[in-house]
Amino acid sequence: MTASVIVGRFAPSPTGPLHFGSLVAAVGSYCLARRAGGRWLLRMDDLDRPRVVPGAADDILRTLEDLGFSWDGPVLWQSNRSEAYGAAMERLRLQGQLYDCACSRREILASAPHPGEEGPVYPGTCRQGLPAGRAPRAVRIRVPDREILFADGVFGRQAQNLAQEVGDFVLRRADGMYAYQLAVVVDDAASGVNQVVRGADLLGSTPRQIFLLESLGLPVPAYLHLPLVLNADGSKLSKRHGDDASPLAWSGGGLLCKALRWLGQPVPAELEQAPPAEVLAWGAAAFEAGDIPAATEIAVPK
Ligand SMILES: [Zn+2]
Numbered sequence: 071m072t073a074s075v076i077v078g079r080f081a082p083s084p085t086g087p088l089h090f091g092s093l094v095a096a097v098g099s100y101c102l103a104r105r106a107g108g109r110w111l112l113r114m115d116d117l118d119r120p121r122v123v124p125g126a127a128d129d130i131l132r133t134l135e136d137l138g139f140s141w142d143g144p145v146l147w148q149s150n151r152s153e154a155y156g157a158a159m160e161r162l163r164l165q166g167q168l169y170d171c172a173c174s175r176r177e178i179l180a181s182a183p184h185p186g187e188e189g190p191v192y193p194g195t196c197r198q199g200l201p202a203g204r205a206p207r208a209v210r211i212r213v214p215d216r217e218i219l220f221a222d223g224v225f226g227r228q229a230q231n232l233a234q235e236v237g238d239f240v241l242r243r244a245d246g247m248y249a250y251q252l253a254v255v256v257d258d259a260a261s262g263v264n265q266v267v268r269g270a271d272l273l274g275s276t277p278r279q280i281f282l283l284e285s286l287g288l289p290v291p292a293y294l295h296l297p298l299v300l301n302a303d304g305s306k307l308s309k310r311h312g313d314d315a316s317p318l319a320w321s322g323g324g325l326l327c328k329a330l331r332w333l334g335q336p337v338p339a340e341l342e343q344a345p346p347a348e349v350l351a352w353g354a355a356a357f358e359a360g361d362i363p364a365a366t367e368i369a370v371p372k
Pocket residue numbers: 170171172173194195196197
């Protein structure tokens with residue numbers, strides 16, 4: 071009997087320098103993979119080109135190296151993966167699961183009966199074919215009217231009915247770009263990732279990703295979502311805002327200790343002054359998933 075090796079990953083978006091929220095995801099995914107004797111991969115989620123900041127990817131890689139992280143194999147760049155995303159789309163199309171959609175965002179907002187947690191629920195306008203005289207914009211996938219269930223390693227049992235809470239969702243956007251949901255599952259599966267550790271802002275995306283994995287006949291990984299880091303004033307430390315995503319103001323072992331404590335890990339005080347690699351080694355040996363606080367959001371510690 072062979073136990074399968076844990077394969078974790080960290081997948082930052084190069085939309086700015088690494089901030090504390092991303093670092094927490096890096097530390098959590100790294101320690102959980104290494105603690106299990108597993109592999110830890112690095113991927114650049116640079117699919118959304120208009121949002122990519124030149125130089126940010128190199129900056130993130132340098133910061134991770136300075137903090138003592140080492141990853142297995144070469145970095146995977148989503149910007150090089152269009153062929154794989156296209157092949158996955160083709161398979162879903164052949165299975166009859168996709169359709170063209172002509173709706174603009176404004177039309178969807180106007181016709182959606184109620185906004186779901188994940189934004190307006192697509193009302194299915196183009197499900198039976200494009201309205202007369204309308205040109206296709208995006209490509210959507212039909213979702214089932216049943217609950218998708220999974221057990222999150224931190225948040226426990228999760229359930230979402232895609233038809234009622236999300237609606238048929240976009241896999242290729244009007245600007246021709248593949249959707250993040252598709253890219254993530256295709257890349258994780260291609261890399262053999264079987265443990266996804268990331269911020270709780272993606273908890274609500276997970277059922278869509280599980281549905282895509284099942285539709286593509288791909289294995290579903292284990293999921294652990296980490297509480298989101300908020301600014302001291304309670305606002306979201308989001309990359310999308312760009313302005314409030316403060317770059318890391320500290321460096322070295324002390325910073326890693328802070329990230330580990332934030333994840334509920336009892337780091338010994340003497341490690342504050344230790345080199346980063348030593349702190350990570352402690353995390354790789356002692357990290358306990360059960361100690362991660364199951365809170366959706368926590369303000370960044372002082
Ligand atoms: Zn439509």
